[in-house]
Amino acid sequence: MSSDNTNEIRLFSNMQIWYHKHIIHVIMFLIITGTPLVSPTFSWLAYLFGIPFSVFSGISATDQIIHTGIQVCRIVHRGIGVVWIIISIPFIMSMLPKIFKWDATPHKDADETWMQYIKDGVIDSKTVYIDLKYPKKMGKYNIFQMLVVWGVAGLCILMLVSGVLLSVRTSLNPDFAAILRTLHLAGYVAMLIFLIIHIYLAVHPINSAGYKAIFKTGTDTIEHAKKKHPGLFKNKS
Amino acid sequence: MQNQSKKKMVCFDSQACLKCFSCAIGCSTENRVRLQRDKNYNIEKSVSEKLDYYNYITPVYSETGTFPNVLAVTALKHCKHCSIPQCLEICPTKAITKKDSGAVVIDEDLCVGCQACRDACPYDIPQYSPETGRSYKCILCYDRLDAGLRTACDVACPSVAIFSGDEDYVKAEAQKRVENYTKIFDKPFIAYGIDEINSQVGTLQYITIAPVENQDEYLIPKSPRSFTATARDVIKVGGVIAGAATLAVVGLHARHWKKNRENSPFNNKEEK
Ligand code: SF4
Ligand code: SF4
Ligand code: SF4
Numbered sequence: 001m002s003s004d005n006t007n008e009i010r011l012f013s014n015m016q017i018w019y020h021k022h023i024i025h026v027i028m029f030l031i032i033t034g035t036p037l038v039s040p041t042f043s044w045l046a047y048l049f050g051i052p053f054s055v056f057s058g059i060s061a062t063d064q065i066i067h068t069g070i071q072v073c074r075i076v077h078r079g080i081g082v083v084w085i086i087i088s089i090p091f092i093m094s095m096l097p098k099i100f101k102w103d104a105t106p107h108k109d110a111d112e113t114w115m116q117y118i119k120d121g122v123i124d125s126k127t128v129y130i131d132l133k134y135p136k137k138m139g140k141y142n143i144f145q146m147l148v149v150w151g152v153a154g155l156c157i158l159m160l161v162s163g164v165l166l167s168v169r170t171s172l173n174p175d176f177a178a179i180l181r182t183l184h185l186a187g188y189v190a191m192l193i194f195l196i197i198h199i200y201l202a203v204h205p206i207n208s209a210g211y212k213a214i215f216k217t218g219t220d221t222i223e224h225a226k227k228k229h230p231g232l233f234k235n236k237s
Numbered sequence: 238m239q240n241q242s243k244k245k246m247v248c249f250d251s252q253a254c255l256k257c258f259s260c261a262i263g264c265s266t267e268n269r270v271r272l273q274r275d276k277n278y279n280i281e282k283s284v285s286e287k288l289d290y291y292n293y294i295t296p297v298y299s300e301t302g303t304f305p306n307v308l309a310v311t312a313l314k315h316c317k318h319c320s321i322p323q324c325l326e327i328c329p330t331k332a333i334t335k336k337d338s339g340a341v342v343i344d345e346d347l348c349v350g351c352q353a354c355r356d357a358c359p360y361d362i363p364q365y366s367p368e369t370g371r372s373y374k375c376i377l378c379y380d381r382l383d384a385g386l387r388t389a390c391d392v393a394c395p396s397v398a399i400f401s402g403d404e405d406y407v408k409a410e411a412q413k414r415v416e417n418y419t420k421i422f423d424k425p426f427i428a429y430g431i432d433e434i435n436s437q438v439g440t441l442q443y444i445t446i447a448p449v450e451n452q453d454e455y456l457i458p459k460s461p462r463s464f465t466a467t468a469r470d471v472i473k474v475g476g477v478i479a480g481a482a483t484l485a486v487v488g489l490h491a492r493h494w495k496k497n498r499e500n501s502p503f504n505n506k507e508e509k
Contacts, residue, residue: 022411035349040331063331067347074349132494132501169352170367176462178356182468189476193483200487204494206503227502 008219011140011210017218019091026084027191033077034188036070046070081163088160103140103232104149118143130205137230152194159187194221245338245382245405247391248428249313251455252418252445253398256311258296263393265292267378290366293375294390299454310454315447316362316375317343317430320439323466324363324374327418339404339442340377348372358470359438359461377442407444414446425449430458437462 012020036046043066050069059065099105105190106118121143124135128142135142162184169177202211209220209228226233258263268291272278301308322341325333332347333354343354343363350370363372378388382401386392386488391401400410411428418426427449430441440463447455498504 037329039327040329043331046329063344063347066335067330067332067349070349070351074351129490130493132497132503134502170365174352174355174361177352178463178465181353181356182465182472185469186472189472191478192476195480196480196483196487200490205498206494208503 002183007222009116009222009225010219011213011225012218013094013110015091015094016216017214019087022087023084026087027195029041029080030077030084031188031192033073033080036073037077038188046073049076049126060218075168075227078163078167081160085160104146106143106146107139116182134227135230136210137231137234138229139234141230148194148198155190155194158183159191160185243337244404245340245377245379245442247377247388247399247443247444248402248407248411249315249403249443250398250400250414250447251310251312252414252426253396254311254313255398255474256296257395258393258394260313260399261292261294261296263389264294264375266393267381267389268293271380277349285360290364290369290373293373297456301451301454308451308454310451312454312456314360314362314453314456315443317360317438317444318375319359320433320441321340321437323357323359323437323463327353327466327469329353336377336379336383338377338379338382340379340382342376342379343372343374343444345371345373353465356465356478357463359463359466360456375443388413390452404442411444411446418446418448422448426454427457429455435460435462437466459461461503 030131032045034050035047036042046066046069047062048069049072050065053068053072054060054065057068059068094236096101106117108114120137124138125142125144127133127135162180165172166177166180166184169180172180201207202214209224213220220228265288265316269278269283269288272283272288273292274281280294284305294313297312297314299310299312301310318339318341320339322333324343325341328343329351330345330347330349333341334344334351336343348371349374350365352363352372354367354372354374355361355365363374365372378386378390378401381388387450388399388401391399394400400407408428411431415426415428425448426446428444428446429452430444433440445455447457452459494501
């Protein structure tokens, strides 16, 4: 939580910034290559993937181009999945040792009940997003962000595990593979909904300092952070 | 027997079946001939290769009841050619099409072997071949039926337990047999697939005559449902509603921000 510059506070480590940048590319590619595999409704996307290959292979019929596009999507989707696993290893290794101290892990005061902690968290979130004012207690994340962070972490694990298993589905029980496919699909829809909210709030002026921190500096000014994230300074003054 | 109606149908009459399984041999043989016609196989190659994935009709044996009242049943497992084919609706490559005759056909050249069709089929029909990386299932001998011929399983059957042709003819014959069996055995029989089965399957082009009390043993359950197809529908509807609700909330919040941002500290330069 420190920074080289005494006027600044570090919100994100270099590893978090690096991982966040890469995961944007990974998720983007997984979505555009995964969507055509969901339903023939998106075969136009497969068609777009198939066109460059049709130039070299000489195929011209629409159904063959779609077929080629789907094969391209399947290969790229799996390849990107492997890239995701590889880039997640150093990230997880760097996060694990401090997981219980992490700002996305709820920390309540010793004399505070969980009920009070949750109530204050909800009030703080309302203050920021509905009243559009600075919160009273909020740390780096509000209570809903904490829920979403852990929810999305679980979702990513679900997508990775189900995806890896589906890539070897011929060795699995077919009924189990069918359940995995359904979970992968449900996870995909949940991920899309999460992204709508995440992107909206990320680019919203309310979070502009956080946007700058995650994409550029990793830091925020102490002056601003004290107003927007007073909880961060609770034990520091 | 044949008229000009486009819709074709096949019927398996479980009561007339001798369990000789000539149908399975006939199907496999016909598919080997198709390889000669379509894939440049010579006769030797087409008969010497194992090609087990070209057997589109499989006997499935089961026993029901308790000794001494045990009933041995042999069902025939094959594609039923649903009027609402879940396999077709999920296939990402559009490799599955429905012909005018009602036949639901996988174009193996377009199949990528993702096995989504198998997951979505309420009857667990399409079979994946690790050898070719593709999925296979009965094609209702659509080429033969369109040419005014009977299906290969029908031709191979020595007891007319399988009969095929125009839909009107097959339906009428099946209904006649159901009436007879119901009278003779004094218990209800069904021509499974003539009437709508449920909203996920619709009606069938490959129907089955069997006693109502043994529908499950004959692999023709009263209301078959695929977990994948059902869950997919729920996710589709739920996803659209949740997506629309999310966009609405985001839109409302953006409006709220626009109206009230003047007094918000988040709207000043320092915040940025
Ligand atoms: S029985 Fe299965 S494979 Fe055949 S048409 Fe119906 S859904 Fe498709
Ligand atoms: S296995 Fe083949 S036919 Fe079945 S859904 Fe996948 S691409 Fe379509
Ligand atoms: S209709 Fe044709 S493809 Fe289908 S089981 Fe009979 S012989 Fe095989």
